[in-house]
Amino acid sequence: MIVKRLGRVDYEPALEAMRVFTAQRTGSTPDELWLLEHPPVYTLGQAGRPEHLLQNPAAIPLVHIDRGGQITYHGPGQLVAYLLVDLPRRRLKVRGLVTLMEQAVIDTLADYGLAAGRKEGAPGVYVDGAKIAALGLRVRNGCCYHGLSLNVDMDLTPFGWINPCGYEGLRTVQMKDFGIAETVPGAGETLLAHLQRLLPPLPADADTADQPARAVGSV
Template sequence: MIISQSRSIKIKTLGCQEYTQIWHAMQNFTKSRTIDTPDELWIVEHPPIFTLGLNGKILYIRDTRGIPVVHCDRGGQVTYHGPGQIILYTLLDLKRRELGIKVLVKMLEQSVISLLQSVDLYGEPKINAPGVYVDNKKIASLGLRVRKGYAYHGLSMNVAMDLSPFSYIDPCGYPGLEVTDLKSLSVNLNPEEVGLDLAKNLAKQLESK
């Protein structure tokens, strides 16, 4: 469903979808897009799955407990996706926007930080560990891929989920890294509502550049 559309950005909510289905859809979208294709932001949740980035090391997964593992083409190490975590996939033409990957990362982090500020929480990034943290616990992760100037993959934010699978891995390759979600921080929001907020915040930053 298209929630919002401008000349340059479409925001779509896709509900709960299998990871590989969405991953391949992003690849196909990126391969087939032209210089006139509007950018899109996809809001989605996934059934339980561990994903490893391009250089991801399987040793960071200590136990799967039956949860599938997928090697994908984003940057970064291992993370977990599951219901109650919102994903914002960013299908963007970086060349057309004259946008560097570091600036995009900062925009994604700022989208999360602004949302946290709206519910009176303080979030901050870390230089050597991309993402957003509250009290040194990770609440949002980043993983991107750029192909011929086109970006895809994006941002995940923990809203109200079962966090236990994170204890089966070394999140993002960091042993002992703690994670949290909004529910654990006494904030009760619907994941789709959070996704729309993140998407609109990012779109505003992109369109104001």
């Protein structure tokens, strides 16, 4: 897997780059994992409801995108990991990848002494019922893009102007709230190690198979 540490990148160029990469990849294209953060932006999934944006006093851009799920916020101080993975080649199902991503975040937070877990019927990672990490995927011809976001040390105010992930009153938290002094790049390296550990290796007889496009998400 090729790892790219991209720093701070505007959302829409990153989205277009993911789409182009996925459209052009072949059965021999290596998977990639991008670590980055975004300037302030709201993203709304393809079946998202605009009314979940309650107010927007800071005039944060709203981008309608092709992942599953509802509305979420990205901003400086939040780690974003985009997984561009050929699922059939790794013999992964979508649900398996979602579980893997959640576990990587749970294990990352455990490394910092923070107990986190899943919530039934609401993908993502939670600490005491508050969301600390969100995820959403798009799968096209068996290959996924988009990924997950982990709140590290950011201004959480814009989450208060939405129903995060479509849930009214859902609290969002970050690593800093629990006394964890870490940078986005530092958290990224910890998460990367867990993702690389959990992702199945490529079988010797790996091959790709065309599958219809679909969207999966929780954000």
